Amino acid sequence: xxxxxxxxxxxxxxxxxxxxxxxxxxxxxxxxxxxxxxxxxxxxxxxxxxxxxxxxxxxxxxxxxxxxxxxxxxxxxxxxxxxxxxxxxxxxxxxxxxxxxxxxxxxxxxxxxxxxxxxxxx
Numbered sequence: 001x002x003x004x005x006x007x008x009x010x011x012x013x014x015x016x017x018x019x020x021x022x023x024x025x026x027x028x029x030x031x032x033x034x035x036x037x038x039x040x041x042x043x044x045x046x047x048x049x050x051x052x053x054x055x056x057x058x059x060x061x062x063x064x065x066x067x068x069x070x071x072x073x074x075x076x077x078x079x080x081x082x083x084x085x086x087x088x089x090x091x092x093x094x095x096x097x098x099x100x101x102x103x104x105x106x107x108x109x110x111x112x113x114x115x116x117x118x119x120x121x122x
Contacts, residue, residue: 017044044103084111
């Protein structure tokens with residue numbers, strides 16, 4: 001798998017999102033992507049209790065540790081590379097978390113308008 005160019009939505013170099021917990025499609029700490037990343041794990045967010053509860057409610061439990069998948073479970077305040085489509089769903093439901101634009105890959109713009117991302121920017 002070859003990574004797409006590491007450029008953020010602002011046009012600069014993609015900055016790391018989180019190494020604790022380790023995030024990203026490649027688990028390299030950045031919201032890098034490639035054509036095999038069908039979910040576009042490209043939006044660097046700061047997780048909130050509200051978003052995590054909503055995600056669990058719709059069937060994507062991000063809080064429960066999964067040692068078999070080397071997944072620690074996530075907590076409010078941590079950063080995570082979220083799927084672009086899931087971010088838009090959360091936006092539409094009124095529970096989207098804040099976004100770190102410098103750490104959000106430019107391919108996010110294929111799914112999420114910049115105006116929406118910037119409304120959640122920290």
